[in-house]
Amino acid sequence: MLFRRSCKNVTRELKNLSVIVENLYQQKFFSDEEFSEINAERNDFDKTRKILDSVTEKGEAACYKFLKIIDMTRELTLGRLSLLPEKNSAASSETQKFDLYHWISCFPFKEDTEMDTNYLQEKKPDLSYTSLVLNTQGSVFQSKRKKDKSEKSKMSQEILLVGKPGIGKTALSHELLKLWAERDSKKLDYMFYFDMRETSHITKDMSLEDLLFNVFSEPDECKEEVLEDIKKYSDNVTIIFDGVTDLSSSVVQRIVKSDLRYAKVIVTCRPDDEILFPEGFLRVEVKGFSEQSVRTYIAETLGEEQGNVLRNVELLTLCHVPMYALMVAACFSFQTPEDSPQPNSITEIYINIVRHCLQINSNKTTNRHLDLFTKSKSEEILSLAEAAFHATERKTVNLTEFQCADSCVLSFLKPLILKAALTETKTTYAFLHYTVQEFFAALWLLKNPDKIKDVFQQCLTEEKKHMKHLIPFMCRLLTDKSPSLIKCLIPDQQLKNTSEWFLEEMINTFSPHLWYLACKDVLCVICPKLYPQECSDPRLLLVMLSWKLI
Ligand SMILES: Nc1ncnc2c1ncn2[C@@H]1O[C@H](COP(=O)(O)OP(=O)(O)OP(=O)(O)O)[C@@H](O)[C@H]1O
Structure with missing residues (x-):
């Protein structure tokens, strides 16, 4: 009865429901069907209601176990480290609120040895921003033409962030936004972020107004005033165009030149597209994680498991690209039997990720039946x-x-x-x-x-x-x-x-440009053991020489 009365408060306060649901499932409180039904609920509120209904229906022992799980996983589910009552000033309005945390602590769980189970404590890894290596050498400023003072100061306001796929351009842009949002300044200024890959509405003749108010946001009022302020005081504006391709570059260039002459502009693009911005931008290359950053990132994400990655030179090398570091961390956070090989290349990691997603969506099909399920899909x-x-x-x-x-x-x-x-x-x-x-x-x-x-x-x-x-x-x-x-x-x-002609065709097409495909996944096809004496085709030898492999 007490539990039922407190349900309203429980619904409001619980966090990380997946941890609770997983634990109840592990302890066989939910059938497979109930487990799927709970996970299918639209939001956390509905999910909590469903869990509570199900637990109360099962009676007093179930309620007790449910509370015990919250107690054991309190760091995640209540966001608190210990259940010692917090010091609250008598005047504080907090004391008026129902204290779920204190309420649960009144149950005598600790004397209950029978329930000393190993509770799943799904600790979320820290995926927050880790520092990246940025290289400003080779900026387009190195051109011989002399620039006058005003031109120079205007140009240094425009930055072209260039880098390979997954190297961290978007992450860096988001970090800039975060720093801007957290800064301690009373000055009125603006910062805009446009993900240029995510809109199918970008047309060549698009204006700043269209971009600001029609594509990315739709304010109800004051559009004109805001736009006028932005244009008039464009030196108060920082604008990030993330993931620019040839389709959107002309829009960016026109807006920057006509409407936002004095704004600070940051454009990000992959190396293939930097040719679209030939002059006037300070080129900054995003080079990914340094060795130290790789170690910090892997330690943060994998904790005790970090050794498996740190001892594997191939994986460590991959992890310089943050996107790959994230995938490596995801793969290694799964428990696998001692002798099962861990993925060693990006394609292998993707294969695991795809199979894992299929498995999650197949109502937890076992590994053994996953191939069958994949075929059916x-x-x-x-x-x-x-x-x-x-x-x-x-x-x-x-x-x-x-x-x-x-x-x-x-x-x-x-x-x-x-x-x-x-x-x-x-x-x-x-x-x-x-x-x-x-x-x-x-x-x-x-x-x-x-x-x-x-x-x-x-x-x-x-x-x-x-x-x-x-x-x-x-x-x-x-x-x-x-x-x-x-x-x-x-x-x-x-x-x-396909395998019979693929390699030959690739070598014929790309040599002597094969270096530009250089990556481990290509290498494992062309020269599996990397020893020249094993090359049956003399052209392979040349390829290996040009890649400085031997
Ligand atoms: N500095 C960083 N710290 C922590 N994680 C990062 C960092 N940079 C990137 N990542 C991780 O790598 C993923 C891919 O990075 P991001 O999307 O920034 O790459 P990108 O250079 O914009 O790639 P693309 O050119 O393909 O759009 C991110 O979702 C994030 O998880």
Whole structure:
């Protein structure tokens, strides 16, 4: 009865519900069906209600166990370290509030030896910003032309952040925003952040007003005043255009030149696109994590498990790209049997991530049955892969035409809700990260091998050279160690046929430019053991020499 009366307060105060649900499930309080139903609830409030209803229905012993779980996991579920009562001043309004924390501490759990179970304490790793190496050498300022003073001061307001996929350009932009938001300044100024990859509405003739008020936000009032203030005092404005590609660069350049002449502008792009900003920007290259940052990041994310990564030189090297460090940390945070090999390359990590997402969405299918499940979903996965390929070709992450209701497929995407009319919205989807899209695009290309030669040729053109990012993924997916993911999607014989000509065609197309594909996934196909005497093809020797491998 007391428990029922306190439910209202419990609903409000609990945090990290997944920890509680997992523990109740582990202790066989919920059936598989109840477990799925709770996880399917729309929000935390509904989830908590469902848990409480279910627990109270099961009677007093269940309620007691539920409270014990909260007690044992209090650091996460109540956000408190100890259950000692906090010192509250008598006048504080806090004392008027129901204290769930104190209430639970009144139960005599500690004397209860029978319930001394190992509780799952899912501690969230610290994924916050870790410092990155930035290189300002090679700025476009090095041009010989002399610049006058006013020109120089204007130019230094524009920064081009360049870096490889996943190297941390967006993370750095977000950190700048955070620092701006937390700064201690009373001066009225503005900072805007535009994710240029996420809008399918960017058109060539778009104005600053369209960008500010129609695409990214829709204030009800004061639009004109704000816009006038921004334009008049543009030196008070900092604006970040993140992920600019050739499609959006002309809009950025026009807005910067016409409307925001004195604003501080930061543009981020991948190296393939920096040619779009030839003059006037200070070029800063984002080089990823330093060795120290890799160690800090891995220690923060993996805790005691860090040794497995720190002892593996190949993985440590990968981790200089923060995106890969995140994936390595995710893979190593799973318990695996001692002798099972850990992933060693990016493609292998992606394969694990895709399989894991499929598993989560398959109502916890066991590893043993996962291949069967993947096969049953192959049509949906390949239709996502096709959309990924076409979007990559168009250099966008917006899957504008792609519609699918399958939960497995949707787990790789984030929904983008666009206003279609006054009372209507349209949902489109985008991949969680560009590189995930490229991985799926590579899957589709292997399913359609007749297109591979065309894509090789595209990689040599200025317009489509970004397609080269698919090649390392294809190389690894085609190796003898071919992972089961690809085998569930593409018939074995078809993969064998492709492998027979793929390597030869790749060498013919790219040598002497092979260095530009240099990456471990390509290497493992071309020269598995990295010993010259094992090269049957003299051209491989040249390739290895040009990569300084021998
Ligand atoms: N400095 C950092 N500290 C902690 N995590 C980071 C940092 N930089 C990047 N990451 C992690 O790596 C992921 C990918 O980074 P980010 O999206 O910033 O790369 P990017 O350079 O913008 O890539 P792309 O060119 O593909 O858009 C982030 O989601 C984040 O988890």
